[in-house]
Amino acid sequence: MTQIPLESRLPTTYRIKEIRQETPMVKTFTFDGSLGAKPGQFVMVWLPGVDEIPMSVAFDDGAHTRITFFAVGGMTEILAEAKVGDLVGLRGPFGTRYTWDPGDHIVLVAGGYGAAPMYFVASQAVTHGCTLEAIIGARSKEHLLYVKELESLPHVSVHLSTDDGSMGFKGYNTNILDKLLNVTQDAETQDPPVDKVFSCGPEMMLKSVLTICDKYNVPCQLSLERYMKCGFGICGNCTVDPLGVRLCTDGPVVKGEVCRKIAEFGVYHRDDLGKKNAF
Numbered sequence: 001m002t003q004i005p006l007e008s009r010l011p012t013t014y015r016i017k018e019i020r021q022e023t024p025m026v027k028t029f030t031f032d033g034s035l036g037a038k039p040g041q042f043v044m045v046w047l048p049g050v051d052e053i054p055m056s057v058a059f060d061d062g063a064h065t066r067i068t069f070f071a072v073g074g075m076t077e078i079l080a081e082a083k084v085g086d087l088v089g090l091r092g093p094f095g096t097r098y099t100w101d102p103g104d105h106i107v108l109v110a111g112g113y114g115a116a117p118m119y120f121v122a123s124q125a126v127t128h129g130c131t132l133e134a135i136i137g138a139r140s141k142e143h144l145l146y147v148k149e150l151e152s153l154p155h156v157s158v159h160l161s162t163d164d165g166s167m168g169f170k171g172y173n174t175n176i177l178d179k180l181l182n183v184t185q186d187a188e189t190q191d192p193p194v195d196k197v198f199s200c201g202p203e204m205m206l207k208s209v210l211t212i213c214d215k216y217n218v219p220c221q222l223s224l225e226r227y228m229k230c231g232f233g234i235c236g237n238c239t240v241d242p243l244g245v246r247l248c249t250d251g252p253v254v255k256g257e258v259c260r261k262i263a264e265f266g267v268y269h270r271d272d273l274g275k276k277n278a279f
């Protein structure tokens with residue numbers, strides 16, 4: 001396990017510099033400071049007297065940190081009311097990151113707020129000579145996130161899917177992944193072979209990504225979420241059966257071969273009290 005410095009384990013307050021309303025339920029906050037996060041890592045977001053919750057880092061350029069979140073419950077609905085200039089506590093960065101080699105051809109599969117960390121990956125990977133196919137899926141066109149940002153990057157082709165067909169392919173983003181891998185793994189075509197697939201989004205989508213990657217024998221890295229409290233490996237709340245690995249330190253980004261050994265992957269997750277909840 002990488003040693004996490006004391007200052008990362010304690011919250012530091014950062015001022016909100018900019019707020020972007022992405023969709024009626026999704027906001028992006030830009031904070032006036034960097035935590036030195038890498039793509040795939042997360043931070044613990046703290047509102048004193050309310051709660052502290054994990055959020056993927058949507059971007060960190062060495063000067064600013066960004067998070068993109070859905071207002072879904074007690075903490076996130078209150079967080080969504082914050083204004084530019086307000087202070088928020090952040091701890092981290094924690095966890096593993098997506099890893100690639102220079103010049104890789106990478107497919108990104110994003111669902112929900114997973115589009116934010118996928119943009120963070122793409123923005124860094126292109127600087128290492130990588131080419132990327134970014135597949136973003138949502139229920140309908142209003143819910144698609146980070147489309148313009150991904151389209152603005154060089155060497156990134158964007159593919160969209162919506163469940164209702166209001167934009168892009170009608171169906172799941174994983175249907176597009178299947179088609180892309182089917183073509184690019186064919187030696188007769190001109191398309192470069194896919195070196196890696198990265199994915200972030202709902203767990204049932206990740207399960208489908210793993211199945212498709214196994215079918216075409218392409219390595220994948222998936223971001224898994226479990227209930228997190230400490231964020232750096234001491235409380236044990238985020239361990240998964242039967243391996244006992246802690247997803248806050250051994251994850252959230254986990255290789256496909258490890259996911260395959262997690263019996264609860266796509267089956268159940270545990271709440272704050274350790275009780276099992278089916279997906």
Ligand SMILES: Cc1cc2nc3c(=O)[nH]c(=O)nc-3n(C[C@H](O)[C@H](O)[C@H](O)COP(=O)(O)OP(=O)(O)OC[C@H]3O[C@@H](n4cnc5c(N)ncnc54)[C@H](O)[C@@H]3O)c2cc1C
Nearest residue numbers: 053054055056068069070073074075076113225226227228
């Ligand atoms: C590594 C990681 C990265 C995440 N990144 C993002 C992100 O970028 N954007 C985003 O919108 N959401 C993200 N989440 C989910 C986010 O943490 C929950 O949506 C949030 O905690 C909800 O809290 P709430 O109080 O608003 O809602 P609640 O009503 O309290 O909870 C709603 C649901 O959120 C989940 N949740 C609540 N607290 C936690 C917790 N401490 N740890 C894990 N899950 C929890 C539970 O499944 C719960 O049923 C991430 C979760 C993890 C584990």
Ligand code: FES
Nearest residue numbers: 229231235236248
């Ligand atoms: S959140 Fe405490 S060990 Fe992972």
